[in-house]
Amino acid sequence: MPxxxxxxxxxxxxxxxxxxxxxxxxxxxxxxxxxxxxxARMTAIRRKANGPQEALGLxxxxxxxxxPIKGRLTSQPAPSWRVAAGVLKRRGFRPRTVFxxxxxxxxxELYRAFPDAFYYLVDPTQESLRYMRxxxxxxxxxxxxxxxxxxxxxxxxxxxxxxxxxxxxxxxxPRAVLGRETVAVRRFDTLIGAFExxxxxxxxxxxxxxxxxxxxxxxxxxxxxxxxxxxxxxTIKGGPEFYDVVAYxxxxxxxxxxxxxxxxxxxxxALAQLDMLxxxxxxxxxxxxxWADRA
Numbered sequence: 095m096p097x098x099x100x101x102x103x104x105x106x107x108x109x110x111x112x113x114x115x116x117x118x119x120x121x122x123x124x125x126x127x128x129x130x131x132x133x134a135r136m137t138a139i140r141r142k143a144n145g146p147q148e149a150l151g152l153x154x155x156x157x158x159x160x161x162p163i164k165g166r167l168t169s170q171p172a173p174s175w176r177v178a179a180g181v182l183k184r185r186g187f188r189p190r191t192v193f194x195x196x197x198x199x200x201x202x203e204l205y206r207a208f209p210d211a212f213y214y215l216v217d218p219t220q221e222s223l224r225y226m227r228x229x230x231x232x233x234x235x236x237x238x239x240x241x242x243x244x245x246x247x248x249x250x251x252x253x254x255x256x257x258x259x260x261x262x263x264x265x266x267x268p269r270a271v272l273g274r275e276t277v278a279v280r281r282f283d284t285l286i287g288a289f290e291x292x293x294x295x296x297x298x299x300x301x302x303x304x305x306x307x308x309x310x311x312x313x314x315x316x317x318x319x320x321x322x323x324x325x326x327x328x329t330i331k332g333g334p335e336f337y338d339v340v341a342y343x344x345x346x347x348x349x350x351x352x353x354x355x356x357x358x359x360x361x362x363x364a365l366a367q368l369d370m371l372x373x374x375x376x377x378x379x380x381x382x383x384x385w386a387d388r389a
Contacts, residue, residue, distance in 0.1 A: 173352070173355055173356060173369075174203070175204060176207070178352045188210070189211050190291060191211060191290050192212070193216065193293070215229060215238065218239060218240055218241035219275060220275065223237070241279045242306040242309055243281065248277065248278055248279060249279050253274065261330060263301040263331060265329065265331075266329050266331060291316065294317070296321040301330045303322050304339065314348075318373065321370065321372075323368075324339045326365050326366055327364060336370075347375050348373065350371070353368060353370060355369040
């Protein structure tokens with residue numbers, strides 16, 4: 095329901111389509127902020143009563159008049175961890191194991207959504223290590239101060255003032271750099287032992303998403319859900335974009351299930367990031383293909 099400028103819900107107003115328009119009385123309760131709009135729409139229909147509009151009948155006329163505000167009256171919640179996790183839980187999905195790959199300060203929406211899971215906290219920087227150690231006192235987890243990649247070895251990472259932006263890649267625009275560190279990198283399939291399922295992985299690694307996924311090898315099939323931060327406008331040189339991640343995961347048997355979040359760049363407000371939730375194509379989460387439970 096639309097809100098007034100005061101922030102309070104607008105009181106309902108009754109709009110009547112009178113008998114002298116189409117021969118039948120119909121009532122529609124809508125927000126008062128839309129009443130004037132609907133009145134104008136119905137006035138336009140009345141003026142065309144002798145034209146093609148008349149052939150549509152009352153029902154179609156009302157639907158056409160109200161169509162522009164239908165979206166306002168049936169708006170959906172914005173993508174978020176809370177909404178996506180709610181869908182998963184309603185379908186019976188509660189992960190026993192969660193991999194938080196790219197912890198930085200911590201992914202608190204994830205921890206709140208699944209507080210009973212066992213977590214692997216994975217981040218290579220010394221700056222993030224102190225935050226991971228603090229988190230270790232709040233829930234069951236294992237701290238891994240390494241980066242995941244498609245090989246075992248070492249790489250130099252650029253550490254940003256905002257450690258969320260630390261990356262192995264070169265930024266296109268300006269950035270605030272704390273310094274550079276040589277860190278250990280490991281493949282998921284050589285680092286991680288057996289774990290309980292169902293399992294979920296969250297990957298937010300500033301351009302290294304594909305290398306992390308490729309380093310999972312065949313063990314990617316042990317994951318029941320994967321959340322990946324993707325770029326619609328990559329701001330790092332050589333970094334993958336949305337379609338690259340979708341195409342790779344499709345080749346590994348995973349498909350898009352939900353949108354967990356999004357981000358717009360400060361430069362111009364353009365959509366720059368989408369946090370996507372992927373599940374296996376044959377996941378039980380996709381078994382029910384109905385749109386609704388009733389007509």
